[in-house]
Amino acid sequence: MRKLIGFSLTGALALATPASGQALSRQQVAAPSAITQLADRWVAENRVPGIVITVGRGDVAPQVAAAGRIANEATAHRADIDSLWRVYSMTKPITGIAAMILVEQGKLSLDQPISDFIPAFKSMKVLVDPAKDLTSRAATRPITVRNLLTHTAGLGYNIITKGPLLDEYTRLGINPAAVSAAMEPSMRAVRPVSLEEFANRVATLPLIAEPGAKWSYSIGLDVLGRVIEVASGVAFDQFVTTRIFQPLGMTASYWTVAAGKANLLATNYALLGDSRAPLDPGATSVWLQPPSFPYGGAGLVMSARDYDRFLHMLVNGGTLDGVRILKPETVRLAMSDLLPATTDRSLLQAQSGGDQVGFGAGGSVSLADRPGGPGKGTFGWAGAAGTFAWVDPKNQVRATAMINLFGQTPLKRDVIQAVYGENAR
Structure with a gap:
């Protein structure tokens, strides 16, 4: 199980004006595109029961590709931008930005x-x-x-x-x-x-x-x-809620999922050889019970809509829908390489597959352009159950992918190629 939970480290390291931020209705569907075809293919090939991908370019609402259902059962809710997913370590950049709010205020x-x-x-x-x-x-x-x-x-x-x-x-x-x-x-x-x-x-x-x-x-x-x-002077989860979630209109980000939302919570699976085994059905999930306290490293369940709003704020330099979370210079600092100059980076570089990578406020940072793909300064991280997201300030691109499946998959590579072109790496 440690391998299943820890696999996302390698995948995560493979990345790194006022906003309009218009809300998407549940019925709004993106036109056929590479990400739509990708989502459909992953479900058709039975890689996952359901998937949601959002991609935003510039200061506009994201394109959404959704396919399948949140569990294997035919009666399960269809996967969409409001489905709920265990994002695990994708919690880390949110905690990092919470700390940067206090840095900006002079409290840290x-x-x-x-x-x-x-x-x-x-x-x-x-x-x-x-x-x-x-x-x-x-x-x-x-x-x-x-x-x-x-x-x-x-x-x-x-x-x-x-x-x-x-x-x-x-x-x-x-x-x-x-x-x-x-x-x-x-x-x-x-x-x-x-x-x-x-x-x-x-x-x-x-x-x-x-x-x-x-x-x-x-x-x-x-x-x-x-x-x-x-x-x-405020409880950690309350601080994140009042200083990030509420101002950004992130209404589907939970440390504990309310019982009334259980029908939207995806079942989490584990990839064991060629089989996909259910580990945590949404209806009886451990995430329906309050933890002893909120974990800033792996504690959130979120929708793709909400994570996109978080990324949209970052790519906009700290603001969304006229609400400012951070100053532009603080966002740039958060998404820069914050590693101490004398730090041994060998483990980081080994995990990155040879890419030049640094680390910012809870997420990896690309130190060079990737051929045909994300630009220098790309910031993001992944979760143990297959979710991942990034912000590419150079190209004004943000992307989120949601599945709930422990085990190595090529999804990150596929999404990068769908977003930037088939020659991207």
Whole structure:
């Protein structure tokens, strides 16, 4: 299951004037196009039961391609722009932008130690040999806000970490994943009861590397949720709702899906060999039950309409429908390479398939044009269940793809080629 949840890392790294933002009616359908043909083909070939793709070019409403249903059953709701999907790590850029709101307000700074907000992180330890045991030494640098945003804090992740430290993560319930109601009892020994307790437990564990020393995928954005709520004086999920979701009209973005919306929630599947097995039916989903606290790294269920509005705000330089979320310069900073200059980027580059990639506020950043494809400065990330999205400021393109399927698929490559042309990579 760790492989199924963690697969999206490679796929995610393959990317990186007032708005009109006109709303689409549920009945509005895009004209036949490459993305429409792609969506139809994926369903016709039984790769997924349903799919939604949105592509926006410039300051206009997105083109929408939707096909199939949100589950295998013939009675399941048809997939459309308002269907609900587990976006998992696509939560990370939203948390990153929430932090940048506070940076713009002067309540956070990128190189500020997070111990200013969570005192338990004041004196951290670093493992001497992560593969061997938990022997540690004192860290020589503090963890900063920048480190949390860019996966350079030296924190682990249950889908990446191995050995004795993984055992400690498991023992303390440091596992942000939610897979299914049936699997929930076995996912962790005990779940922290609050975001505060979660962060304080993380602070008791040694780091895998000195803060800022290396890029390594982590729970940094989950810990950042606690920093955000301390710095803002508002609960993390409430801050995201009031400062991002409500102003942008994102009315289908949930930490917990209301029972009345369960009929719109896609079933999540796992690709096991040639078979597609249902893991979390929408009608009985674990996402219908409130978690102990909201996870800033993987905690959201969203519609394609909502994620497109988030991207539209970014490509517009922080504004949508006359509402400003951030200043243009703050958006540019958020979508720039924020990695410390001395960071070892070898893991990041290895995962990117050779592309030149940096990391911004919760998402990857392309450092060079991709031949025929996304331009330099493209910012985005993917989720474990096959969802992904990006903003390409150079070409004024934004795209979101929604499926719910654990396992490697060629969907990202197919969508990039549908958006930019068949020679894109």
